[in-house]
Amino acid sequence: MAASSSPYVTLISNDGFEFIIRREAACVAGTIKKMLDPQSACALPFDVHAHAVIYTMRVTILTSQNNHSGVVLEKVCEYLYYNLKHKDEKDVPDMEIPPELCLELLMAADYLHV
Amino acid sequence: MSVKGRVSGRRAVNNQIRGPQSALTDFLASNNISAAQISADYERRQREARQQQEQEAAANGESVDQINDDERVEIAAQKKKRKRQQEKTLAKIKESKDYKRQKKRKDEGHDGENDDVAWDMYTKKKPLPGQLDNCENCEKRFTVTAYSKTGPDGGLLCTKCSKEQEDQKKKDQKSKKQAVSRDKRRHVQSNLLDGIVQIGSKTLQELCIKEVANNIHEVDEFGDLPQSLLNRLSQILSRRRVITSRTLDLFLRPDLETIDVYDCGKLETEDYIKLFSVVPKVQNLDLRNAGQFKDEVVDYVIERDVPIRSLQLEAANLVSNGKWAEFFKNCGHRLENLKLSWLDYSMDDDTFIGLVRHCPNIKRLKMKKCFRLGDSALVAMTDLTQLEHLSISFPTATTPGVLADLISSIGPGLRTLSLEGFSDTDDDALSVIHSSCTQLSKLRFTENDCCTDIGFASLFTNWSNPGLAFIDFSSNRSVDYAVPDGPEDPVGLASEGFEALMGHSGSRLERLDISSCRHITYECFSKVFDGKKQYPILKDINISFLTKIDTSIVAGMFRSCPELIKVTAFGCFKVTGVAVPKGVALIGVPNAQDSIVQEGDLDADLWQGLKV
Numbered sequence A: 001m002a003a004s005s006s007p008y009v010t011l012i013s014n015d016g017f018e019f020i021i022r023r024e025a026a027c028v029a030g031t032i033k034k035m036l037d038p039q040s041a042c043a044l045p046f047d048v049h050a051h052a053v054i055y056t057m058r059v060t061i062l063t064s065q066n067n068h069s070g071v072v073l074e075k076v077c078e079y080l081y082y083n084l085k086h087k088d089e090k091d092v093p094d095m096e097i098p099p100e101l102c103l104e105l106l107m108a109a110d111y112l113h114v
Numbered sequence B: 001m002s003v004k005g006r007v008s009g010r011r012a013v014n015n016q017i018r019g020p021q022s023a024l025t026d027f028l029a030s031n032n033i034s035a036a037q038i039s040a041d042y043e044r045r046q047r048e049a050r051q052q053q054e055q056e057a058a059a060n061g062e063s064v065d066q067i068n069d070d071e072r073v074e075i076a077a078q079k080k081k082r083k084r085q086q087e088k089t090l091a092k093i094k095e096s097k098d099y100k101r102q103k104k105r106k107d108e109g110h111d112g113e114n115d116d117v118a119w120d121m122y123t124k125k126k127p128l129p130g131q132l133d134n135c136e137n138c139e140k141r142f143t144v145t146a147y148s149k150t151g152p153d154g155g156l157l158c159t160k161c162s163k164e165q166e167d168q169k170k171k172d173q174k175s176k177k178q179a180v181s182r183d184k185r186r187h188v189q190s191n192l193l194d195g196i197v198q199i200g201s202k203t204l205q206e207l208c209i210k211e212v213a214n215n216i217h218e219v220d221e222f223g224d225l226p227q228s229l230l231n232r233l234s235q236i237l238s239r240r241r242v243i244t245s246r247t248l249d250l251f252l253r254p255d256l257e258t259i260d261v262y263d264c265g266k267l268e269t270e271d272y273i274k275l276f277s278v279v280p281k282v283q284n285l286d287l288r289n290a291g292q293f294k295d296e297v298v299d300y301v302i303e304r305d306v307p308i309r310s311l312q313l314e315a316a317n318l319v320s321n322g323k324w325a326e327f328f329k330n331c332g333h334r335l336e337n338l339k340l341s342w343l344d345y346s347m348d349d350d351t352f353i354g355l356v357r358h359c360p361n362i363k364r365l366k367m368k369k370c371f372r373l374g375d376s377a378l379v380a381m382t383d384l385t386q387l388e389h390l391s392i393s394f395p396t397a398t399t400p401g402v403l404a405d406l407i408s409s410i411g412p413g414l415r416t417l418s419l420e421g422f423s424d425t426d427d428d429a430l431s432v433i434h435s436s437c438t439q440l441s442k443l444r445f446t447e448n449d450c451c452t453d454i455g456f457a458s459l460f461t462n463w464s465n466p467g468l469a470f471i472d473f474s475s476n477r478s479v480d481y482a483v484p485d486g487p488e489d490p491v492g493l494a495s496e497g498f499e500a501l502m503g504h505s506g507s508r509l510e511r512l513d514i515s516s517c518r519h520i521t522y523e524c525f526s527k528v529f530d531g532k533k534q535y536p537i538l539k540d541i542n543i544s545f546l547t548k549i550d551t552s553i554v555a556g557m558f559r560s561c562p563e564l565i566k567v568t569a570f571g572c573f574k575v576t577g578v579a580v581p582k583g584v585a586l587i588g589v590p591n592a593q594d595s596i597v598q599e600g601d602l603d604a605d606l607w608q609g610l611k612v
Helices: A030-036 A057-065 A069-085 A099-112 B002-013 B023-030 B035-059 B061-095 B097-109 B114-123 B159-179 B182-193 B204-214 B227-239 B245-251 B269-278 B295-304 B321-334 B349-358 B375-381 B400-413 B427-436 B453-460 B495-505 B522-528 B551-560 B604-611
Strands: A008-012 A018-022 A052-055 B132-134 B141-143 B258-261 B284-287 B310-314 B337-343 B364-370 B389-393 B416-420 B442-446 B470-472 B511-513 B540-542 B566-568 B579-581 B585-587 B596-598
Touching: A008 A030, A008 A069, A018 A069, A030 A099, A069 A099, A069 B204, A099 B204, A099 B227, B023 B035, B182 B585, B204 B227, B227 B245, B227 B258, B245 B258, B245 B269, B269 B295, B295 B321, B321 B349, B349 B375, B375 B400, B400 B416, B400 B427, B427 B442, B427 B453, B453 B495, B495 B522, B522 B551, B551 B579
Parallel strands: A008 A052, B258 B284, B284 B310, B310 B337, B337 B364, B364 B389, B389 B416, B416 B442, B442 B470, B470 B511, B511 B540, B540 B566, B566 B585, B579 B596
Antiparallel strands: A008 A018, B132 B141
8 A cells, every 4th residue: 555655646637637635635525535545435546656646527527518627736735735734823814716617616616525 | 501501590699609408498488478577577567566465564564563573472472382392403413423523533633512413413504415425324425316315313214124124114004004994993982893804815716706796797697606605796796786687687687586685776677577587597596685675566466487496585575476376376376485574555364364274384484574464364374384483573453362272272283483562472482382392492482571471481391392492582671661670570581480481492492582581580590500500502692681780790690601602791781891702793882992802711710700
């Protein structure tokens, strides 16, 4: 289980963008956390390489609407870090969400449980 | 050739040799306007004005003198200010490096006065654009431009330092803005009143939903958002009162089975018909403030045989009694949940009897603020044998015995029971609840001044019903103004009853509302919330208007209820300066300042301190 102890996780969008983020941040998203948990039923088979690679099913849904899933996933990653950074703070300033992305992002957020 | 010709032509008109002149003068000249004339006119007007002033001054010398005096005073004040500033600047200059260096130079040459050097520097003109100067910060030589900024000591800065200074200024302004953001503070307080204490950031879903709500007028369709998100959006948009015919369209999708609109105030009759035509399979319908939900809409529902199983309507007063009867007759067999509220025009006892006859499958019934229902409706309700959830509040007076009969007949099946404002009901009702209800998880019994403390105590003593998760016993108290402390044998929920309640349900209780039960004593509270007895899942307590409660009781409450997230304490004037554990919202205490939030657990020392 060398892979499971890797501090990084790669998220790949359907249009081919890869985002390498810290495992901690990735686990902010409930769905990814479940995927990474070897005990859980929806755990993914781990790659032999250092990274656990996640092909989020969600990404397919995102692209079915248009081809911006990379943009959406980027924003999701931004949020994961933003959430991690402000974990125990009070009165956290809201993250800016571009209006044109908000619906797609909402669907992604619903899927990822963030 | 032609150009030359034009030039010579002009010369012929204006046969003079002149220096270069501006394009404007040229243009004015071509339009026969002379710049010289304008300036001459201007000077003449000035001269005339001055002469007139002098004449007037001579005519009323006194008043002018007075005015001049005033001016002089003002000027004197200004002068003083200027002098002060001058002195300040001079003092600053004397401290600056440059001054010391120059002074040294001067001292070497001849011994002039100290002030002279400073004065020289003060009056020394700043270098003009294009000249060279040394930067005040980094001492580098640079070319002065019109954009060079002044440094903190009055010297000029080079391009790089200028930029840095500007950036710093901008940063300061920004951070200041954030610190004093009033709106933000208002928002936090508003959230606190809703019982939301936020630690960490909002969820991405919440952020996105807000953004969608902010841009609702640009959204063309929601796509396939799941029901839970649609519901949340509907809540936010309803709260902002922007559910209109257009925005309603966004929520309508043929495949949906649930529609919740929490504020239909802006919807018209056609909108409801549109709703049923677009979503013909809707089963769960919740429409609040549905004033325009009329007979014709019900007609449409009956005609299309919309499979409604759960119906909640608020303020649908334009549906007539006859139409209700028709609706129950045709669609009643499907109905499982029915919640009607704020009906003051239709829905009388006879209609209700029709409801009971045609809707045998009703499991959940809520009749609130139905002004035309009374005893007969309560009698009729006894036939609803499937009932599991009953919630009633009738504005008209009812007979206590009838309510007791109702509970004794349907009580065994009930899981939740809410009786609001049955003010004439006495201990009999409580003893009937005790004897017939055995599987309640929620009990509300409010606004009563007939039941006694003994009645409440015996309800909870040896009750075969397992512990309740939700208890609302607000406003059970004596309202005899002549005896403010209540009679000797306490009326309403008082000490004995409250102790019995916590003893019976404490371990499973999640929400407790005992607001205005003002006969519960201080001793009782300190016994119940002693910090040692634990109420492991109690999350929400309302202790408003229990004036006996003080800071140490609330502190004990925090100790006794580890899962607490919300304490409502309006009118508890003795609760001041309490240390609120992290993640708990304490609402309504007198000073609306930020409560002192205790990080982590309350430690023992502090606990002792609070006790004192």
